[in-house]
Amino acid sequence: MNLELSIEFFPPQTAEGIEKLRATREQLAILQPAFFSVTYGAGGSTQERTLATVSEIAAADHVAAPHLSCIGATRASIRELLATFRVRGIRRIVALRGDLPSGMADPGEFRYANELVAFIREETGDAFHIDVAAYPEWHPQAKSPRDDLRHFKQKIDAGANAAITQYFYNPDAYTRFVADARALGVTVPITPGIMPIASFSKLARFSDACGAEIPRWMRKQFESFGDDTASVQAFGLEVVTDLCQQLIARGVPGLHFYSMNQSWLTLEICRRLGIG
Template identity: 40%
Template sequence: MTPAPTERLSRNGAARDISVSFEFFPPKTEESEKSLWECITRLLPLAPQFVSVTYGAGGSTRERTHQTVTRIVRESDVPPAAHLTCVAASKAEVDEVAQSYWDAGVRHIVALRGDPAGGVGSKYEPHPDGYAYSADLVAGLKKIGNFEISVAGYPEKHPESRSLDEDIDILKAKVDAGADRVITQFFFENDIFLRYVDRVRKAGIDIPIVPGIVPVHSFKAVSNFAARAGASVPDWLAQRFDGLENDPATRQLVASAVAAEQVLDLRDRGVTHFHFYTMNRADLVYAICHLLGLRVPAAA
């Protein structure tokens, strides 16, 4: 499953410095595992900078995340990034997981506080013997090994933050603890992301800020996800998907157009790295990468 070199072309065929990364979630069933690996096999030849594998609320998918990440290490040359959270685990338990990743050859962690173990609507409570917040987790990981560490950023602020300024202060604490990259929550209005980048830079944060992009496979599902994540869904987006609930073919075409407009506009405004929340579905993401100019050589 070693990916072939990828040609990166601009509209006029010239070389262009575009890179991508992909996020997957670990499978829950044998059937979903097959779908996941079909997705991974389809996307890895695009030579992503890295691929990340999520971690369920309260660490509920710890073993499946570990199995997926270590298999990517064994079967490809693409660096995997394992999600790791603070929720419902002591420092010793989290450190053990991190050490097991290091021993398996994983050198990149996406460090997150994590959702409350009680689910949506419940209050986050730090584990009494655990890392309280993601900045603490970042610092702890750096003591275990020289991990590359990505952290989350929220262009419209985290739902629990009182203001965007407070949210950026929290981000700065993560960077000061050793974070190497910010991957943002998804958004649909590019101006929101670009204004966020400006404010983050003014706060003295100079590490890469990568936009998170979610293709709209299901408008209802993405709307529900956005409500939980504190991301706004503009009226124009709802109008584009209106009436397509029972028309998957047209919905797919509209989703392609929406995502293409977003990423091409960001590219034209200077963005060179895109992080795609794949939902373990490859075709739409692959098409968007094609529009960005990524090509798999014919020999592959």
């Protein structure tokens, strides 16, 4: 199976969290992921922790890909960060617009992710592999699906190498998005983002915030379990494994797991898929 796996972490806040993430990373390394990515807080609020986390991953001989958001940043600050990445052996970046933190009035010198991608290319040439975000069910702030697709193409035209999607549970949304992007001339790999389900209440909050749809049949089934965590997780494993099987059958280039700094759900899904 020629399928590229990648796994996302968030930067831990405590010494205990750092130790737990190290253990999680070692457990997930058996899947031989192409890279581990690390998220970046609104306005760069986790910048130091993101840098520390990707530096440790890179030092352990794994490919590390920091998220880099441009809202609230300056050209000088991004230039400095790119130089630091290169010194630490980091050659892959997930370039994002990001969110403006509450109370921050100045969006900085970049407005959109395509401007960040163009700046990285201008400053560093082909030194970095650049991934960007894609939204099969449309970005929650997009004026229309057509407008969202246009913005996506701008990021690719600016120099992005590949895209990773927001998570979704309707494979047809992904298939249609890829077809629409291809019709516009986008040829880069578009890897589906996969969200394992440990808690339905947390998933519902995430989904409401980011615009990812939970199909009604899934929602009703999860709600019927109430506080029965074991049943929620068992059903979630079935749903997400089936989703991955459908996506693999449709020829996706890879799977990008949003691990939430846990290993067992991703490992179990991959075991059921015959991976690793």
